[in-house]
Amino acid sequence: MRRPIPLIGDQSQNRIAEVSNQRSINFEPTYNKPNAKTPMALYSAPGLKLDAIVGVGPCRSNGIKWGGSIYFVTGNSFVRREPSGVWTTIGEINTTGGWCVISKGRAYIAFVDGVDGWAYDGTTFAQIIDPDFPAGATHLSYLNGRWAANQGDSDRFYLSGTEDPYAWAPLDFATAEANPDNILAHIATNRDIYFLGKDTIQVYFDSGSLDFPLAPYQDVIEMGIDAKYSLAKGVQGLFFLASNEEGDRMVVKAMGFGITILSDDDLNWQINKLPVTNDAIGSLYRHKGQTWYQLTFPSADITYILNVDKGGWYQRKSANIGRFRVSGIGFLDGKVICGDYTSGRMYQLDYDSITEDGNTIERRRTAQVMQVDQRDMEHNELVVDIKTGVGNVAGSDPLMQIRYSDDGEHTWSSWLTASMGKLGEYNVRLKWSKLGTSPNRVYELLCNHQAEVHIYNAYLEARTLNS
Template sequence: MEINFIGGAYTGRSTNLNAQTCQNLYPVIDNQGGKSVLALYPTPGLKEWHDPAYEAEVRGLHVMGNFLYAVIGPRVYRLSTGAVAVRMTGDIGTTTGRVRMANNGSQLLITDGALGYILSGATVTEITDADFPIPSSCAYQDGYFFVTEKDTYNFYMSDSLDGTSWDGTNYEAAFVDPDPLVAIISTYRELWLFGTQTYEVWGYTGETFPYALIEGSFAKIGCIAAASAAEFQGTIAWLDDQRAVRATQGYQAVRISTQQVEYQLARYDTVSDAIGFFYNQEGHIFYVLQLPSENKTWVYDFTTTLWHTRASAASDIRSRANCYVLFGDKHIVGDYENGKIYEYDLDKYTEDGNTLRRIRAAQSVHKDRKILFHNQLEIEFEAGVGLATGQGSDPQAMLDWSDDGGHVWSNEHWASIGKVGEYKNRAVWRRLGRSRERIYRVTVSDPVKTIIIGAHLEASSGRN
């Protein structure tokens, strides 16, 4: 019988109810007559794109014109499409923590939560205008820069096309509810203002202060992590003040996190430093939620509406991607500690040369509470993907299982996925004992194309 092997990451409060994991794999749906409707594909590897030989957090990436700009520690770099980097003159005043950036075509505004900076040409200068507030976030729209003032519900507007000049009277307050603003996002000529307990949307009016509150856009849903708020093609996602993940539909905010995901988020000590970003690759629109203090990475796929997790090669901690930008046709991410800039590559199966563990724990196998004798399990991989030499030349799938709802796991049992060209190879395990219920888990750590199409179990029923 075919068993329900494909799915997302949904371990909840009771592993007896649901202990599904899906790490460094993401579910895909084939509605075009494929062999299976559901399959698991490997998440992209990290291919080094630029190494500045400077170990520090890549704090933000931004594209302006034909160049990519990266803030690495206190330094600002300009990179060409050929990954040639030039360090800009002048640094920013902090060395860690997420930065926000926005541009007006000739100036790049950088805010770090303490000060604001303008990059013009190849020089970074601090904004010294006395009317410039302590910024918590920034955006650009219709010729103006906007910043939210830290620990207040005020947001300020620059002079037209000049991020160095600010008038202290050019501000408004997100006044429906006086909670401090933490993030501002510009999309489709609207400004979304996120507070700790609410959000509201302002639209363009053309008046002296050219934006005003849009009636019906206010909601009592806040943002617990300013850097989690991200936008893609008009959709904004963020971690709300109840530790649920939300996404916009019109002016509404709908939950996209499940109860299982929210259970995991509720267990974490610190989520206020969460970082979010979108990317779109091969028809899948992903929202990546990094939780630095907890060393975890959760990913929601808007295309399938399913969640999975990602982990680094080092001890299954958070993936290394700290920030993202699309630069030309390249999906560029920055490392959270070593200064490197990578490219997401679906044909790369390592993390900057280090192997990744891809893990799937499936739904529980059971039948009318009867004992099942597990005679044979076959997991259908895309076979024959082994490398010519070295690790992965005979790639292995490591199977273990739990007969008590995911509390205790068996020893690992290995089977080959197939050496290069062995396209008819079958990953089969036999004489697997008996159980009333069982969760199968498979792990692949070889740097090969790991695609799981399904699983077939031959079992016979025993007594009740």
């Protein structure tokens, strides 16, 4: 009897692999409408199309749109991409490494790199040299004409002069003192500024006071931020890698004073066992009608991506490394522009590209454990329903491989191969026969050919052998 099997799914690696060790690498798990062919499918994650080579890199910031163009920091350069595709170097800065946070106001766009501050008004680019500019600022926020900058390794933040990121006064400061933790990050959203510490978050609003306009709400959010550069904002709220007083780390969304945990227990386990997490970098972007939050752990060399709108995590991995090579991300005129973490290569995230700038994207899906009351099952034939006829040029024959494990992934079978169909061969069926007997079976699919890969469902013809 042929029956559907649970091959499709998102990232779900339990701390005990024999329970669940599901991995979706370079596959986007997508929940479909009720009348679709299948409730969930795995679609090819987008490729990378080279947009330009801008200096030597690496990309050191997310992209911020201002004045009709998008701005990044790459290497020691502050750069702009216009809608026409022309890239321009605005100016050079003093550092070549470390993450930068860019913020935009009415008349200026400005950024900090943890050492210096810089600003640009569309004509002049210059360093902020006011001696009262806070030392070691890691973040800039703009609210109602004033810029806020945190003083490094402290719970203090300062405000600039009105519409002037170059002017700072020694007494225009406040202390986020509801809890004795330093300000690690801050961001303006919905006419408030959130100041995030290790254990708590304080939210400030514009009180209109002439002496110092920002005042704190009485409530405090009992959750902090673990990785200061994981913070990203969108219309759905603020996204970041959080921490609590117990030291647990999880991915959350903050909206108002509410916190929603976005990572499930399995992903939390994977994150908390990483030796270093506080260097994680977050990016939020919208691509082809869906919103995505990307979280990269540079020290651990791993990237996770969340479908914010529909739920579901997957792992993104580039050739010959563990992580996704994209670092900063921005959006301009329907294009997702992103930068490389090692070079000056700037890309477009592109569903029509089946490679990462010419490099093959290896796509892998490890399914959940298949078992029926621990009874032996004879696996006679496995059929995988995918998009076929995906050869990228006439004559090419992309292949899908499967293997299986019957002992909790301690050992695996040899790889078995089937054709996904040459260009135009749409009636090809992927199937493998005589797959042996097992009471506990895990299947893994792999495609390392340059092809579009979409998996819709899987079916198994099997027979139970004992009671």
